[in-house]
Each structure stands twice: as structure tokens, then as C-alpha cells.
Amino acid sequence: MLGLSKSDIRIFLLVVVLTIFAPFILNPFPEASGLAQFNAGYPDLMQRFVIFGIFAIGFNILFGLTGYLSFGHAAFLGVGSYAAIWMMKLLTMNVIPGIIMSVLIAGIFAVAVGYISLKRTGIYFSILTLAFAQMSFALAYSVLTPITGGETGLQPKISDPRMLDAALASGEAPRANLFGLEMGTSYELALSGWVFTFNVGYYVAAIVMIIALYIAIRIFRSPFGVMLRAVKSNQQRMRYTGLNPKPYTLAAFVISGMYAGLAGGLMVAMDTQVGPERMFWTASGEVVLMTILGGTGTIVGPILGAGLIKYMENILSKINADILYEWFAMLPDSIADILVFVIYPFIGKGWHLTLGIIFMCVVIFLPGGLVEGGQRIGNMFGRKKKTEGEKSSQPAE
Amino acid sequence: MDAILLQILNGLDKGSAYALIALGLTLIFGTLGVVNFAHGALFMVGAFCAVTFQRILNISFQTIDPTKKDFLGNPLKVDTTYIESWLGPNLGSGILDWAVPISILFAIPVMILIGYVMERGLIKHFYRRPHADQILVTFGLAIVLQEIIKFFYGANPIPTPAPEMFAGSFDFGAAVGLAEDTIIYPYWRLVYFLFSMGIIAAVFSFLQFTTFGMVVRAGMADRETVGLLGINIDRRFTIMFAIAAVVAGLAGLMYTPINAPNYHMGMDFLVLSFVVVVVGGMGSLSGAVLAGFLLGILESFASMKEVIAILPGINQIIIYLVAIIILLTRPRGLMGRKGVMED
């Protein structure tokens, strides 16, 4: 089906189903309960899950397949974002031109950066990409302020030209839309204690992610994908087999740069603002961590990694001491105090600490990332099926 | 001319900090083949050794001074440190004044312990794992160390001044016969420069002239062969890790009077120190030192207003620009060895 093997199609359909029903799955707790704090089914976070999923899927095409560790991928995300916001300012608030332009511009930028950086391998390559990204960040923050808006970034303004759009009614602000369907529009469904939100922007981004994932799977399973893995495995043998590794790695670099640009464009489409710190090295580091955390070189791993990090950042950081006391309200005060004292350093402003501990635990106990964790659980329940076709790629008989 | 001389001096000082951090990082890279993203955190922990020591010295008791009022209008509580009350105001405040240099004695065992525990407890298990895993685990560790410090000391910078004796600056210009105040340099920065020179010299001579150092150098070149000779290279590498931790820690500790330490100072230095190490060339100690000074001096030049006027923004990107140029002209950095961290 769809030109995919059985195991791939299972994973793919699983992702599709999870994505479609995400508003339900991410909101497991009734609205009024104390655990509602852990609900993640609101538009912004759902959008971020899929957008960073795209970013990580793209990064994995480069890192997972060829083994080239880019430490500057956030630059492409940032460049894509700037391209998209300028399209919105100049042409139209319809997201399509912005997204297309973000992919194109990021691709062109990736050709330039990749062409130079790929002259080196290993850590030398990583530092070259890092250097390009840091230069982009520093310049966008300071001397390029006329183009990038500097520290305060860019947002659509009422006074922007928007040549293709009809003039706004007075009092109306420019909003990102898809042929008139606004990204911010939400449908809500209340079922007894639960409220589920279906957001247009999320579904637009989700469809893009599903397409992006589908393309990524096709790339993974294509002869091109095999060649990229050959780059990682043995470049010497590759050359003596009549293959030129350079264009392969450059192509992978550009494709993954375009994925990053796509993610950047979508970020602008969902939330019309760009700031330069989107290109800072920590943002590049984040996508590396997402990929490794989920499982390098696996198909769904990067999406899981992206989801986990964004969940921590957005949910854990919002829990404060008052909320803890609310949870433990039924306990005697002294016990509640102790519990709060123990838990408090790990939540709210301490969410970084929890993140650090999770990084360490995953890499120590699950060397293959979250995907390996999933496989182990799968095996525990006696399922012989390989959840991830990657490590045991068999020819379909 | 004066201006250029001044910036060279500046660059040497800046470079000595870079070189010191890069030296420790390279020791770990070169000996253990581990990409240690927690190295910046070690630098930070070293700085907080000084802060902690200062805090310990400043443990005090409170007396109430009814003549003054606190912010709520109540009588002011005045803190007097035990040290001052025990040793008298002269000796006591003298010790407090010298808290940063004295804390070296406190920091060395702490850093050795941290280095030892880190290597035995964690890093050891990652020698044969991919670099990506090493990055993830050491980055996680760096975050944890950082957050622990933040939990106890907050996010704000904490002032840790140098001893009174080193306050102010030395007039180089006058010393070499130029006009007064053309080339001035803070005393503590000179101390830092000499201190790092001392550390660098100590590490080099340790590796060069002791049998221990020879084995480690041999191990850096070819780990397996040395292992076959029946030498317990693992134990030596543990010691090397502890040494690298001490170097990083002392670099951070001595840096505290220059910039007040805060919990994320390690991350601020991390990227830069990686750039320095790579520009110097993987696995080359002298390369790391050389690159540290080179980048320090170039950064200083780029910050001159005459240079910025010609190339706006150059001060923002100089380090990275130089890194790119060097890596493109010299494939393995200034003095890198072939095959180290190239795959």
C-alpha cells in the first residue's frame, strides 16, 4: 500500500491515526480535575508537536542516515521563518506562498552552507555548521535589524503592503489563513467533563507533517536512502564502488535543511512572529537532542523525542507550588509540605532539571532512544513484530 | 600603535581563559575520545567553589543595631562573620579579602572528587558508545549540574571580588615609556594570565616529563597497543579526567573576579571552547592553546571601533568566521592529527 512495506505502513498509519485523534489522546483528563494540568491538547502545543516533529524528521534524514551531525540546523528553521513572514508582509496572509518560500529559501541557504561545510567530516563538519548558524543568529540579532527586526523580531502589521490581499476592514488585524480559513479557528467539543479542541492550524500542520513523514519514509526505503546509509557506513568502499559520496551528502543536507525551513514556515503560519533566538545554538542543539532522545535513524523516534521535549517545556514548566498544594489538598498539611518540598525542585522553574535527568536516564538505560523503550515494552507483551523495520531491514518476499 | 599593542595584551588575557578551558576539553577529547558537553559545567562548578568558600567564610551571627533601620523600619540586624570575631578584624577581614585565591585549596579536592565520580560513575560506560550518545548524556549532566547550582545560588551573578591588593590597574604605557594611561591593564587580569601560563606549563611538563604522562600520551596515540602492554590505561585515564576537571575548575575559579559567576556561565563558554578546540585541531594540546590565544587576539582586534566602522557586525562573528576560514584552509585545524574524530 502506498508503496510502503507492511511494517512501514503499520507505523505510518499509526502516526496518522494518532495525529488525527491527538486532540482526544492529548486531553485524557477531565477539565475540572487536578490532573488537567497534564493535558496537552490545546492548539499551540499540538502545533508545536507536529512542527518540531517535522524539524526532527528532517534532521534525522541527515544525521540518522549519513551520520553527519549538523549543529546549525536551527539556522535553516530561522531563515525559513523570516522568508515566510516576509511573504506574509509583502504578498498575502495566505500561508501557502509563505510556506513554499520558506522551503525554497532554506534550501538555497542549505546548498551554500552544505557545500562549504561538507568539505570536512566528523566534528570539523559539526563546528562549521555551528559557526554558520551562530553567525546567522548574531547578525540577525544586531546589524541585520532592518531585515530581521532584531531582538524584537517581525510580526505582520496593519500597515504592511500585502499586495495580493484585499484591504482590511478597519479594526481588523491581519491573520494567517488558508484561502480564508484562519489558522486560529477552533472547533470545540464538550463531552461531560472533557473539552476537546480541534484547531484548523493544527490540522493544516498535521497534514503537512504526515506528508513530510511519508516522504521521509520513502527516502529511507529508496535506493537514495540506502546510499545515504552507505555514506555513514563506509565512504571508502563507496568511492571504490563507483559512487560519489559528496553529492549524496549534500543532497541529504539540503533536503533536511528544507524540512527545517518547512518547519520554520509553518511556525510562522501558526504563530505569526519570528525572533532571532530561533537560530541560537541551543535551538540547533535541541533538535539534535530530540533526534537522539527519540532514536537516531528510526522513523518515528524523532517525532517522539520532539514531543517529549516540547511537552516538558510547556507542561512541566507551568506547574507551580500552588498547583501542587491543590493536588495534595486531601492529605494532611505536613505530608503535603514534604511532598511539595520533594517535588517542587523538579517542576515549574526546575523543569530543566527534570529534562536533564531524562536525557541521562534515556541514554543510559535505553541506548536506542525512546523507540527502543517502545520495542522493549512491545517485546514484554510477547509481540514478535518488529515495530521498527530499520535495524532488521529485510527484503520483502 | 598603542591601540594595537593594547588589544594584543587584551587578546592574550582573553586567550588565556580560552586556552585553559580548551586545554581541559582536549585532554578529555584526546585521552578518552569523549565529547564532553559537561566541560563548561565543570568550569562553572569551579567558579562556584569560590562562591561556596566565600559563603562559608562569611557565616555570621547577627547583632541588632538600634541606631539604624532596615527596609521595614525595624532596627537593623548587622551581620558579623565568625572569622572576623574570632581572628580579629585585621586578620579576619584579610582572610575574607583573599577568599578567591584561598579557595583554590578548597576547589582542588572538590574538583578531583567530581572528576573521579563523573568518570567512574558515568563517562566510563560511554567510551564505546557513539558520540551522539556521549553528547546527550554529558549535556544532560551539564543541565543537572547547572540546575543544582541555580537551586542553591539563584540565577543572578554573584560578586566575588579579587583581593584589595589586586584592585585597580597597572600602567604598562608608563612602564615602557609611552604616555601615561595609554596602556593600562587590571592587576587581576595579569594574575589570571600568569596563572593560566603556569597551569598550561604544568600540564605540558607533566605529560612530557613523567612516565605517567608518557603512558598517557602513548594512550592518546594508540589506546589498544598500550592496553596490550599490560599497562592499566583505564586507571590512568581516570586520573587524566580528574586533572582535566581540576584545570577546568581552576580556570573558572580564578575567573570569578573578572566576571561575577552565574549558573549558566558554563554554557556561555561551552560553544566557544569547542570552537577553540576544533580550530586548534582535535587531539592536539598545543593546538588548543595556540587557537585559544589566536582567537582571543583576533576577537580583541575585531572589537576595536575602527574595525567595526569598516565592517559593521564583525565583532559579532569574528570567532566563527575565523573558525570557518581555518577549517577550510587546514582540514584538521591548526595542529590536528589525522583520523581523530573525523568519523
Place this chain on the structure above:
Amino acid sequence: MSDIKITRRGILKGGTIAGAGLAMPTIFTSSAWAGGHSGFTNAPTGNTVTLGFNVPQSGPYADEGADELRAYQLAVEHLNGEGDGGMLNTFSSKALDGTGILGKKVEYVTGDTQTKSDAARASARSMIEKDGAIMITGGSSSGVAVAVQALCQEAGVIFMAGLTHSNDTTGKDKKANGFRHFFNSYMTGAALAPVLANAYGNDRKAYHLTADYNWGYTTEEAVKNSTEALGWETVAAVRTPLTQTDFSSYIAPVLQSGADVLVLNHYGGNMVNSLTNAVQFGLREKMVNDKNFEIVVPLYSRLMAKGAGANVKGIFGSTNWHWSLAQGFTDASGKKVAPDAASAAFVKSFGEKYGFPPSQAAHTCYVQTILYADACTRAKSFKPSAVGEALEGFRFDGLGNGPTLYRAEDHQCFKDVLVVRGKENPTSEYDLLEVVEITPVDQVIYDASIFGGELGGFNNGA
């Protein structure tokens, strides 16, 4: 299938409706965070109202964020009638009565801006979308303020800016739904220059080091213009990277340039480091042009001054508010200024709760919350347009800065500006600055149009 209800989070959170059975989805096509029947985003329908406190909890400004959060919690207590009431007792408007806002108990949610505009917007959006926050406030940098303000405009909620000092926030990036109590770069320049001229004379040569981003630019411009108007000369203005930690190479050439004043247009960590470095170089002991070399830090923050330690002694700067107003002081001309009752009330309730005096960030956040609540009460509505109109042109007193105007044209507060100096003999770790002058509001006011930008109309989200 009996009971078909369209519902918002607020209802369920408030607990008025237990179970609504299977509900039909409703389509809100016209706008983003529309609230259906109530006519504006997140209209509170239960007996509570939720405010969103969006402050930096990680990153370099985490301590400042923590102080803001303390002030917000205090404000919520006071609004709900707990505690001693703080500045509610001194506030000139008596609309608030300690029963929450419009009879609804005030609840709040918190988030971490990380001092990054992306993270700040994500956190603000989650407050609006998930928690049903009706107002967002907080922040510790202008980049974040501008980003979140634009978001609130789009979403149709009110944004009450926290600490943001750039002219842009109520200048070229102003938005109808955004309001700022804090002062700005322009006011700093206007207030500081006369004091500087008074203390250091009119023929000074200034050397500026400026953080290379928007806030730095506006501050540099403001200080430059106001000092030059008083006869100073600007020798050079050098931009320093945001990520710079060691400023030695920028400071070393200052003496050679012939300048006799160094202006550090830096904030936060940059300020601590550049000031520490400058003092290390012994600049303040030097004589240039037969004058004592001086250093100026246009925007002071007490929390950050703490990081610079003894280096701040004797150095001039400006601040939005300082707790020592509560005790009165003697200004530069030797005039005794009486204690300010409002500041005293605030310091007292904050100090008794937390054990140390509030920072200017805490003050502005507290005041913004009170002002918002008061505006709702006076407007008898939570509707952003109604609240906004109640704030526009609002004149008030008794919140620590003396008589203040919320100007309608740009949603900027105009009030006296404090010029402060690092204290020579601090009595405690909080006692670092002394107020030397209260520059009257007439000296710092400017025409609303000079910074461009467009306020646009209020957005209610529906």
C-alpha cells in the same frame, strides 16, 4: 443527548456545570480565540477569573522573574481581600473592594518565558488556549514584551507589560491591547541628563558602549540626544554583542579616546560584566581632561546591581521605582523628601511576606495587576475594549510613583522618573542604590507620534 451545551474552559474550571453530556461542536469562524456567546476571548463565566503571569523562570533573568511572580501573588492576595491590602489602601481609585475582580475570585496560572520570544509566546498561548487566561502580564525584556503584546492583540486579551524599557514597546511596536507602566529609554535620557550635567559639568566627552540590539539602540539614542543637548560631546558609540561576557577589549581603548565619561547601555548580565570590567580597569581613579573619569549606567536594576557588588558605588542611573522611597531620602540638592505612603505600604506587605524588599520589576508587575483589576471594575466588564478604554487616559496616584497618566495615544504611563546612584555605605545586601532626584514627569514627557507605530483598534477576539 438531552443537554446540548457549548462551553468554555472557564465554565468547567469554575465547576458550575458538572456534566454537559454529549455536546455538539460549534464553529467559530471569525476569529482565533473567540469565546462564543460572551463576545470576547476567554470571557469568565464561572465565579473565578484567571490571569496569566508569564515571567522568566529559567535563564539569566530567572531571579527577576521570581521577584515578579512574588509581586503577582501578592497582588492576587490583595485583590481577593487577603493580607493587608498593600497599595489598594493608598490607590487613588477606590473601585476595588477586596472581593476579586467584579465579584469573581482571582486565580492565576504561571509560565516560563525563558527570555525568548518563542518560548514566551508558547507559554502565553497555552495560558490563553488551555487555561482560559483573560489577561497576560509579565516579562523581563523588550523582545519578549513586543512578541507577547502582538500575540495578545491577535488573541483578543489584554497585555499588561512587565519590565520592558525599550521605546519600541509603546513606540513603533505598540498595540491597542498592550499597556506599559514601566518607563522607557527616552525618559531615562531626559531624566538622567540634567542630573549628570549637574554633577559632572556641561563639557563632558562621553563614550558609549551599547548592547547591539533594539533596546540598546533606543537607550543610546536617548542618552546621547539628551546629554548632547546639555553640551556634552559624544566621542564614540561602540556596539557590543549580546553574547559578550568579557568586555575588556571594549573598555581598554576608552581612556585613549579622550573621553571622560563612559556610558554603559547594557542591561542584566551584560551590565554586571561591563561595569565590573570597567571598574577593574581602574577607570574611576583616572583623571582625564583634568576631570575625574565617570561611569554611567542608564538603566539600573537593583537585582542586577547586586551582581556587580561594590562596583556600583557612586554610579548614576535611572530606575522606575525603588523601595527606599518608602523611607524618604535627601536628594542631591539637599532637599528632604518625605516617605511615600504608597511605597511604604507596598514594601511593608511585600517585605513581611517574603523577608526582603521588592525590586522595581516586582513593583511594576504588582501595579499593572492592580491597574488592570481596577480598570475592569470601573468598566464593569472584562471585555478588552472596555478595559482598555477605562485605562486610556486614566489618571491615578498612590501606587508609588506619584500622580501618573496612562496616555491614550500610546498606552504608556507617564510619571516621575527616579535618578539613583550606587550607595557608598550600604547597610544590607538590598541597600545598594540611593535616590538622588525625582525628575518630574513634565521633563520626561514627549509627543506620542515621535516613535511611529500604530496602535490599531482593540481586539476582543470575537
Place this chain on the structure above:
Amino acid sequence: MSILEIKNVSKRFGGLKALDDVNISVKENTVHAIIGPNGAGKSTLLNVLVGKLIPDEGSVEFDGNSLIGRKPHEINQMGVSRVFQTPEIFGDMTVYENILIPLFAKRDGAFRLHCIEHVEDEKDIVEKAKKMLQDVNMYEKLGMRAASLSRGDKRRLEMAMCLSQEPRLLLLDEPTAGMARADTNNTIDLLREIRETRDITLAIIEHDMHVVFSLAEHVTVMARGTPLVDDKPENIKGHPKVQEAYLGGHKEG
């Protein structure tokens, strides 16, 4: 008809003359062995042939086309394959994928952005790969990770990879180095079979005289960067110059 013409090739490394005026002609569809003691320049010569090194002077022609200045992958695309001393395979990929790669390289050239088609949809390539694996008796191992194969299997895999490209010239760098006698004999049989069943020229660099004399139709003896003798194997055995070269240098083989 000679397929490979090496004329006046010299190569220096600093002061060391690794190759000194080498002239060798390899005839089509023969087995040509190049032997010599350590340091005779055999490996340098091989590296010149595959494009890893560029000679200081002289020419190398393959089937009438110059190889000088061409990159390794271009030379491979012309029909020259190389087997390494220690097998170079794609260790962390499966045996099956190891065979696919050279097949794709043969068909699609040095680079093709062939990124949407599924590998399994390339019916003819898949078929060829499976047939090749059957030919070398490795079909049942096709799902194994190549790095986990035994050394002998790795060698066979590498050979199969090279042969799947149907090269006209196969360069072998000490194919039996470090092998036990039995394995060596198996390899000899394999090579003989290859030679007999295909249109192919084999150039073997070897230490082991047993291998050389069991296989080679023509032998070049090298010492100190120069060919000493160029003759049929039976004429080599007792050649005084060869004796001298081996006794004067290291006695090996």
C-alpha cells in the same frame, strides 16, 4: 590486447622514491600477479591505479583511456573494481544491502537522486542481487549485519560486491593475507572459477607464492619501486634476479 598499460610511472614521497619508472602491461582476460618484498611499491602502484594517488610522472591507460587525474569513483565506473586486503564492506548494513549498492552504482552512475522509488520496486536489481548472493552461497545470510559475518564471508561478500558490477578489471590486494591454508585454497578456487566463467582480467598483488603460482598467467616481480622481471610464472621460479630481490630484502611467502 592489453587492457592496462602502465608507462614510465614514478611517484615520490618526500625523498623516498616509491615508484621508479614502472612499466607494466596487463593483457585482457588474464590473471596477472604483481609480487615483491615489503616496500617494493606494490601498494603504491595499486593506489595509483585506482586514483587514490596521482603519479609524479608517467601514464596509466585502461582500455585506451587515461586514468591519471580521475577520482576513484570515476575509475570504478570505467570498469575497474578493487578488493582490499582487509575486506571493506558496509559493516552496519545487511549483506543484501551490501550487494544492492554496487548494482545501483553500476546502473545509475556516481550519483542519482533516486529518492522516491522503493528499493524493492527495482525488480531487476533485486533479482540480480539475490542471484549473486545465491552464486556465492550467501543467500541464507542476506538479512545479517555485514559486520557480524566471519572473515571469510566478508571476503566473499566483498568479492561478490565487486563482481556484481561486472568489472573488466578486478584488482585484488593480497586476497589471502592472514588466511589459513584451507581458506586460501578456497579463495584460489573461487578466483579461478571467476576467471573461467567471466570476461574479466584479474590483477593480484600477493605475497603468497602458492597463490601466485596456482593462479597467475603472468607475473611481475617488483623491488624498490621498479619491476625487475616480467614473465610467465614458470620462468619466474628460478630467476636469479627474483632470488636476489627476495633474499636481499625480506624472505617472505
